[in-house]
Amino acid sequence: MSELLPCPFCGSQDTDPAFSRGYAKGDMTQPVIAAGCMSCGASGADVPVPDHSTGYEQAAEAWNRRHVPEGWQCVPVAATREMVEAAHAEYEGEAYLPNGLYRAMIQAAPKPGGGDDRT
Numbered sequence: 001m002s003e004l005l006p007c008p009f010c011g012s013q014d015t016d017p018a019f020s021r022g023y024a025k026g027d028m029t030q031p032v033i034a035a036g037c038m039s040c041g042a043s044g045a046d047v048p049v050p051d052h053s054t055g056y057e058q059a060a061e062a063w064n065r066r067h068v069p070e071g072w073q074c075v076p077v078a079a080t081r082e083m084v085e086a087a088h089a090e091y092e093g094e095a096y097l098p099n100g101l102y103r104a105m106i107q108a109a110p111k112p113g114g115g116d117d118r119t
């Protein structure tokens with residue numbers, strides 16, 4: 001079975017290939033499973049399966065496709081107050097160039113699920 005990559009949102013390694021089991025939207029006869037993160041609750045795509053005891057490999061593959069590449073980070077669509085304040089603090093400092101503001105906002109961005117490993 002494919003090993004699940006860490007959660008792209010919180011970075012947790014605590015992932016489960018059968019995180020959720022249910023039925024396809026609009027088709028209560030089609031079982032689906034999805035891999036997901038036990039730490040923040042993020043879920044991968046629903047994968048149609050013959051029954052709920054199969055399809056772990058496909059669920060793992062679907063999960064792994066959403067992995068965030070090294071050097072990338074998920075951030076909120078709208079800047080949070082903390083991100084704006086970080087940019088403002090950076091602007092008041094000596095480094096007010098766009099790269100400095102961007103870096104400050106990225107570092108202040110919350111992690112989905114509430115994890116926080118800012119440096």
Ligand SMILES: [Zn+2]
Pocket residue numbers: 007008009010011012037038039040041042113
């Ligand atoms: Zn997570």
